[in-house]
Amino acid sequence: MAHVAKIPVIDVSGDGDQAQVARELVDAAVEHGFVYIRNTGKDIPVEAIDAAFEMSRRLFDAPLSEKQACTIQQNNRGWSAMNYETLDPANQRVGDFKEAFNFGEFVDGKAQQPIPPTIAADEPQISAFRDLCYNLSLKLNTLLGIGLEVTPPDFFTAAHLRARGPSGTILRFLRYPPRSDLSDTTAADVRAGAHSDYGSLTLLFRLRGQPGLEVLARDGVTWMPVPVVPPGTEHDPAPPILMNIGDLLSYWTNGLLRSTVHRVVFPGPAAGAAASSGGANGGEGEEGGAAGGGIGVRVEGEVDDGPRYSIAYFCHPFGGAELGPVPSERVKGYKGGLAEGNPYAERRVLTADEHLQMRLRASYAQLYKGKE
C-alpha cells in the first residue's frame, strides 16, 4: 500500500543559519517538489489567514449573479464556475468540482478587476494578504537562490520584484463542494484533476480537517495523500503553508527543481468502512491512495464531510523575465534535465509570459476556443 507523502517540514522564520535552511529547502524542492513551511505566525500572521478564509466563504456564498459578473477572463482573473476549469483534460469526464476566484494585482488596495459587491469592502484586506504572500514568496526565492549557489543569490528574487513590471501572479480562493451537494458524480471524478502548477512557486493554505490533496509518486501511478498537519506541527498556531515548485521554475532550472503532479480528491470512506478504491485504512503512516479513481483514503484524524476551502498563491516572475541560463554550477551541471545536453543551446529562451500562456491554453479550452 502506498504511504502518506513524506514531505519535509522547514522553518524559515528564524534568524539562524540561512545557508542551512536554504540547503534543506533546495533538497526538498529537488527530491519532492513540495515542502511544508512551518507556520509560526511570523511571516504570515494566523489572524490574516483566518480572515482570508472568512472572506473566501463570504465570496463563494455571494449571489450567483455577482460572481457571474466577474467571470474569469483571458487575463486569468475572476470567477471560475463549477466544472469550468479542467486541469487534466485527457483523463477527466467533466471539469473540476470546484469554484475558484483569481485575484490579480491590486493598486493602492484596489483590485484591477471586477469584484463581487459582497466583498468589495474587503479589498484592502485581500490586497494586504496578497502582500504577505508576496513577501514570503520573495524570501523563498532568495533561499532557493542561496541553496542553489546562484550568483548573485538574489537572481530569482530580482525577477519577481513587482517594480520590474506586471506578472501572472494570482491569489486564488478555492471552494470544493461536498459530494452530497452534487447529483452527478462518479467514483472516478475528482475535485481538481492531476496537474502541475504553472508558475515559479505556489503557497497553499489549507484548513485542519479538510484533506484531499495528493501528490503523484515518482513511479507515476501511486497517489500519496498530503496531510494538512504533518507530524511535529500539531501544536503550531496554524497548519504549515505548503510550498511547491511550479513548471516555470522547473523549466528554468532544467528540471533540477521538481514540479510535482498533484490533484484534489473527494474524501474516502471513514476509517473502518470498506474502501472502494481497494485501500482500507491501515495503521499510522500506512494510508495511501490507489492509482486511478478519484477517491481518497483518509488520513488519520482528518474528517471531511462538508465543503473544502483552500487558498493558493501562484507566484510568477514579471512577464518579460527571460527564462535563460541560471547562473548556478549545480543547475548547469544537472544532466537529468528536460532536454539532452545543454538545454539552453537547444531551446529558444521563453519569457515568463510566453510560458504562462502556453500552460493556460491547455486547461481553459472553452475560454481560448477560436481565439488562437
Ligand SMILES: O=C(O)CCC(=O)C(=O)O
Ligand atoms: O486545493 C488544493 O489543495 C490544491 C489546489 C491546487 O493544486 C491548485 O489550485 O493548483
Ligand SMILES: [Fe+2]
Ligand atoms: Fe496545483
